[in-house]
Amino acid sequence: MNISLKQAEAVIAAAKAKATEIKTLMNIAVVDAGTNLVAFAHMDDAWLGSIDISQKKARTARYFNMPTGEIGKLSQPGGSLYNIEHSNGGLITFPGGVVIKNAKGEIIGAIGVSGDTVENDHIVAQAGADSIK
Amino acid sequence: MNISLKQAEAVIAAAKAKATEIKTLMNIAVVDAGTNLVAFAHMDDAWLGSIDISQKKARTARYFNMPTGEIGKLSQPGGSLYNIEHSNGGLITFPGGVVIKNAKGEIIGAIGVSGDTVENDHIVAQAGADSIK
Amino acid sequence: MNISLKQAEAVIAAAKAKATEIKTLMNIAVVDAGTNLVAFAHMDDAWLGSIDISQKKARTARYFNMPTGEIGKLSQPGGSLYNIEHSNGGLITFPGGVVIKNAKGEIIGAIGVSGDTVENDHIVAQAGADSIK
Amino acid sequence: MNISLKQAEAVIAAAKAKATEIKTLMNIAVVDAGTNLVAFAHMDDAWLGSIDISQKKARTARYFNMPTGEIGKLSQPGGSLYNIEHSNGGLITFPGGVVIKNAKGEIIGAIGVSGDTVENDHIVAQAGADSIK
Numbered sequence: 286m287n288i289s290l291k292q293a294e295a296v297i298a299a300a301k302a303k304a305t306e307i308k309t310l311m312n313i314a315v316v317d318a319g320t321n322l323v324a325f326a327h328m329d330d331a332w333l334g335s336i337d338i339s340q341k342k343a344r345t346a347r348y349f350n351m352p353t354g355e356i357g358k359l360s361q362p363g364g365s366l367y368n369i370e371h372s373n374g375g376l377i378t379f380p381g382g383v384v385i386k387n388a389k390g391e392i393i394g395a396i397g398v399s400g401d402t403v404e405n406d407h408i409v410a411q412a413g414a415d416s417i418k
Numbered sequence: 419m420n421i422s423l424k425q426a427e428a429v430i431a432a433a434k435a436k437a438t439e440i441k442t443l444m445n446i447a448v449v450d451a452g453t454n455l456v457a458f459a460h461m462d463d464a465w466l467g468s469i470d471i472s473q474k475k476a477r478t479a480r481y482f483n484m485p486t487g488e489i490g491k492l493s494q495p496g497g498s499l500y501n502i503e504h505s506n507g508g509l510i511t512f513p514g515g516v517v518i519k520n521a522k523g524e525i526i527g528a529i530g531v532s533g534d535t536v537e538n539d540h541i542v543a544q545a546g547a548d549s550i551k
Numbered sequence: 552m553n554i555s556l557k558q559a560e561a562v563i564a565a566a567k568a569k570a571t572e573i574k575t576l577m578n579i580a581v582v583d584a585g586t587n588l589v590a591f592a593h594m595d596d597a598w599l600g601s602i603d604i605s606q607k608k609a610r611t612a613r614y615f616n617m618p619t620g621e622i623g624k625l626s627q628p629g630g631s632l633y634n635i636e637h638s639n640g641g642l643i644t645f646p647g648g649v650v651i652k653n654a655k656g657e658i659i660g661a662i663g664v665s666g667d668t669v670e671n672d673h674i675v676a677q678a679g680a681d682s683i684k
Numbered sequence: 685m686n687i688s689l690k691q692a693e694a695v696i697a698a699a700k701a702k703a704t705e706i707k708t709l710m711n712i713a714v715v716d717a718g719t720n721l722v723a724f725a726h727m728d729d730a731w732l733g734s735i736d737i738s739q740k741k742a743r744t745a746r747y748f749n750m751p752t753g754e755i756g757k758l759s760q761p762g763g764s765l766y767n768i769e770h771s772n773g774g775l776i777t778f779p780g781g782v783v784i785k786n787a788k789g790e791i792i793g794a795i796g797v798s799g800d801t802v803e804n805d806h807i808v809a810q811a812g813a814d815s816i817k
Contacts, residue, residue, distance in 0.1 A: 555728050556725055556726060556727055556728050560725070583726075585732075587726070587732050587735055588724060588726060588735050589725075589726045590724060590725050590726065591721060591723060591724035592689055592693070592722075592723050593689060593716075593720065593721060593722045593723065594689055595688050595689050599718070599720050602720055602721050
């Protein structure tokens with residue numbers, strides 16, 4: 286199963302609403318189950334450097350089927366996945382990327398959000414992912 | 419002046435409507451005046467290879483402030499811009515990318531469309547750009 | 552629908568059998584519907600440069616859902632897709648890549664073959680793809 | 685001496701059997717003595733991000749003729765090979781890559797495995813390498 290554009294747009298709308306609610310500006314990327322970009326939105330005046338980061342977060346979450354921050358815990362110096370970020374053309378392993386599941390619990394894609402603290406990035410990403418039921 | 423997300427979403431909506439009208443499936447990218455990605459949409463079942471091409475077309479149009487097809491005329495063997503496609507991480511110089519201007523005629527961004535013949539790609543891109551007045 | 556490893560291995564076995572039958576040495580790559588590598592085989596003494604080419608052919612065929620040679624007809628100087636090869640991290644647009652369909656006619660992946668003339672590359676790729684029913 | 689495709693396929697079969705035995709899903713790559721890819725298998729539903737990592741592990745093991753985890757001990761902050769991962773288009777220096785030797789003890793290639801904990805990745809890689817006598 287792959288996320289549809291209609292679903293991806295709903296995910297982005299939900300993420301934008303959450304970003305507005307918590308008064309922040311985000312870049313929001315949605316990829317499909319094959320890690321291909323489906324939809325993207327850069328909120329006005331959000332960080333330009335986060336355009337790429339949001340896409341890398343979305344891909345990283347789907348690459349390993351877990352929130353990006355979980356990978357970051359293992360990729361620290363001395364950790365079991367130290368410097369995994371050098372793979373796949375560049376990973377981002379701090380919070381802000383989560384997989385998107387459908388009502389059956391199947392992974393259909395992932396969302397990556399970047400533009401603020403990683404805590405806020407994650408909150409907005411989760412709000413986007415949770416909008417798919 | 420830079421295109422806003424609201425404007426970019428209107429451009430994508432207009433391009434999607436035109437794509438649906440002419441019965442085709444497109445990838446549609448909008449970049450700002452600084453060539454940074456603002457919004458993107460991959461219509462269900464559109465070519466996966468056109469995700470990258472649509473973004474490269476949008477950037478190419480803004481890089482040189484002209485429709486991508488105009489650059490392609492000059493990048494042919496023997497032409498004055500032969501193989502310019504090697505620059506900027508890869509240009510796409512066939513039709514489907516056009517700049518977006520505001521009501522004052524200022525360039526505020528560009529749209530790139532890919533997914534069908536270059537003639538149809540250009541038609542859909544122009545429809546998107548023309549939606550901004 | 553995505554190709555399974557079992558199916559991909561059957562595709563490679565069929566391609567290798569065809570390569571042996573026509574007395575040539577090939578590199579054979581199979582990607583899934585999302586263009587991710589599923590299986591690969593480098594026949595002993597086959598060209599080393601074709602390891603990458605076979606993978607790029609498989610991806611190119613799936614990117615545009617057509618045999619790679621069809622794209623190459625359009626990407627020539629003066630053609631409508633001139634220099635499309637600069638996209639997607641590098642395309643290969645001469646023959647040797649074809650999509651793989653299941654019994655229902657759904658595209659589930661693609662095969663790319665490289666190691667000999669493009670005619671032979673295509674013959675071997677087609678034999679691989681045809682092994683899936 | 686270089687690993688043959690027949691040997692590489694035996695290595696992958698042994699690695700797959702070990703992965704199945706310990707109930708995990710792996711990506712398995714085999715490179716030759718020149719670090720060129722010889723064979724690859726992505727088990728159904730294994731992590732997509734590990735397709736690249738398994739290949740990088742195989743290359744890294746052969747680049748330095750030691751298990752990848754040994755290099756990772758030296759590439760930590762303050763270590764003698766700090767950030768060596770930046771070389772060769774990206775190394776992976778945590779466990780899961782080991783060299784493959786023939787009966788005479790000559791290095792004929794390497795295997796890289798990725799898809800689970802690095803401990804399990806290494807177990808599966810070693811099982812693959814040990815299948816060559």
